[in-house]
Amino acid sequence: GQNIDQPTEMTATEGAIVQINCTYQTSGFNGLFWYQQHAGEAPTFLSYNVLDGLEEKGRFSSFLSRSKGYSYLLLKELQMKDSASYLCATGYSTLTFGKGTMLLVSP
Amino acid sequence: DTAVSQTPKYLVTQMGNDKSIKCEQNLGHDTMYWYKQDSKKFLKIMFSYNNKELIINETVPNRFSPKSPDKAHLNLHINSLELGDSAVYFCASSQDQRATQYFGPGTRLTVL
Numbered sequence: 001g002q003n004i005d006q007p008t009e010m011t012a013t014e015g016a017i018v019q020i021n022c023t024y025q026t027s028g029f030n031g032l033f034w035y036q037q038h039a040g041e042a043p044t045f046l047s048y049n050v051l052d053g054l055e056e057k058g059r060f061s062s063f064l065s066r067s068k069g070y071s072y073l074l075l076k077e078l079q080m081k082d083s084a085s086y087l088c089a090t091g092y093s094t095l096t097f098g099k100g101t102m103l104l105v106s107p
Numbered sequence: 108d109t110a111v112s113q114t115p116k117y118l119v120t121q122m123g124n125d126k127s128i129k130c131e132q133n134l135g136h137d138t139m140y141w142y143k144q145d146s147k148k149f150l151k152i153m154f155s156y157n158n159k160e161l162i163i164n165e166t167v168p169n170r171f172s173p174k175s176p177d178k179a180h181l182n183l184h185i186n187s188l189e190l191g192d193s194a195v196y197f198c199a200s201s202q203d204q205r206a207t208q209y210f211g212p213g214t215r216l217t218v219l
Contacts, residue, residue, distance in 0.1 A: 030205045042197060042210035043150065085148060093204055094140075094163050097150040 002026050002096035006088050009102045012078050020073045020086050020101045028092025034062050034073045035087040037100065043087055078105045110134050111211035113198050119217045120188055127184045128214045130198030139181040140199040140208065141173060156181055157204060193218045
């Protein structure tokens, strides 16, 4: 089975950097996904890691350590529009999602 | 231009009724999914279809019946609706079972 843990809520200020952690235990692994979900909207794909290390995509980066069952999403130069829920997901034949981390960015 | 679309966006109905939600994707993907997101925002897989064939059926009451007439469509029919079925239902698709999934806009179902 799959078990995914991430913090429920985080707060940060505009312009800052925030790191959202995710730990997982899985019986099969085919990569780790991060999705962003604004209130009332669909999840949208942010990043995918299948090998250890850091993947950078603009203001967002994602890191994976398969041996530790650990990933993080790093958001730089935070903007108000980054206030959303961030979902970590992994699995083998199907994705299991974490419960999401609600990030609130304040001025 | 819409990649994954669902209808209706909102659905309000009485307990005991039967309703359907439709999903279509124009991405040429082989795999489609239905997810349920409850009031606590927990997103849970319900069904997965690959090339019109059911491949994943999580523990879902058999009042829920997915139907895939072709690989671009995956509809969800729900019989005898219950209060606990109130949630947002998301359709998604991916190139194959392990690829990135793209979500539809969701259908907010409210059962009164």
